[in-house]
Amino acid sequence: MNFLNFDLKKLVLTLALLLLPLISINMQQNPLSTGWYDKPFSMLGSFIQVAFFEFSDGVRGTTSLYLNLIDIKKNNQLLESKNRELQTRLDQMNELQAENDRLRGLMSFQASSRMELIPARVMSKDLLADHNTLQISKGSQHGIKVGQAVIATGGVVGHIFRTENFTSQVLLLTDRYSVVDGIVARSRSRGIVEGRGGSGLSLKYVEKSEDVVAGDIVITSGLDNIFPKGFPVARVKEVENKSYAVSLRVELEPSIDPDKVEEVFVILNANNQDLSPQISMQE
Template sequence: MKTDRLFSYYKDYLVLLFLVIISMSLVLSNQNKQVTYFKLWLAGVMGSFQEGISAIGDYFYLAKKNEILLLQNTRLALENEAMRELRLENARLRELIGFREKSKLNLVAAKVIGKKKRGFINDIMLNVGTIDSVSKNMPIVVSDGLVGKLHQVGKNKSFAQLLLDQNFRVSIITQRSRVKGIIAWKGGSYCVMNEVPKRSDVKVGDLIVTSGFGEIFPEGLQVGTVESTSESPRELFMKIKIKHCF
């Protein structure tokens, strides 16, 4: 009797404690396979509903989307023509100097079916998973360049961490002068290129690409362009603003 009264008196606190323990266990076991599997399974179920709803929304944007795709198609056709010429020229040059042809990227098309944008946290949910032969840490690219990487991969749904996330880092170089650095996003419309010593040859408009030094991102993926550079006598490194490409 006394126990019952005690339980009903402290019921709210016990429920709070119980829920806090469960939540904290989930937070602390984020790397646990079972927890990830459960989350991705749940995301798959919910994602299917979301996919259906977004398909209705897509219907109303078809005309506009068509117009954009038509323009993009024309632009790409022109670029393709120029690239075909360059490819042939490149092949001839490679043959001359005996370079082996570099491996091509295998691309898997994916659709964004969910987005999360809370301040400095930016991620998206994609409709691809292990059944599409994708795996953790694979880079995500659009026609303009690097967007992010796969963070959690389920059977048919995945989560991707975007370049515009506070915890995302990529080793990069300037295409023209091969100056190395690390790109990071700290809020706002621009990214920053860190770890570049002062007086390095970096100019506004320089194209930034992935360096390929890490094991995650292949070399030469476009990341953005240099928007501005500045140096301070008090600091060892340059301040470089990067306009990301997507």
């Protein structure tokens, strides 16, 4: 009965295996949505990542302790021979001062802000190079929910898109799936800040008549109900006005390098804080 003489069973099986991803893509309206079936695995993954994070912290601590011991030995030899104790102490004090300044900056930012913030440490990054996400050390147990904004003292980092009990995943501003409503602080021109993967950003849908120049600061508009109004997002790197294009092509440089950030704040409640006046004064 099989006129074309092929294995019907194999063909049906192959079609079923090919249809599975296609149906999955078709059914997924929001690429960041997670189903109940993801939960146990993401929870298990989060526990394992916490364990690895603690372990790597320990390894780093031991390594730096060992290196410090070598430094101390070296310094002692130098002190005996060249009397450079004061200089060494001064260097160490400068180092401590820098660390102190950084921590004080974080504390004063939290204290001076009306926003309800929760600090967290960056634990891990996305498995695939095609996505810019981070795992942070605070989760739903600490009051974190999907959709909350994540910031650092210098600017916007991203937003929470997945939470576990003790960890959360942050979609960085630079990820391809990330879009944030933005305003150019100087001219109040509006646009959508879209991630381009890697470390790039672009401001889209800016009308050609708008006044945008390189060096302008782009801030959050607050309209997306995720980020507080007036928080720095990026600086305009390049503006191109092509005659045939319907809008300006605006390239941005993020205010902070998301790859280098170590501590972040999750905004639990923005308390309607508007930071625009501070940005205007800085400009």
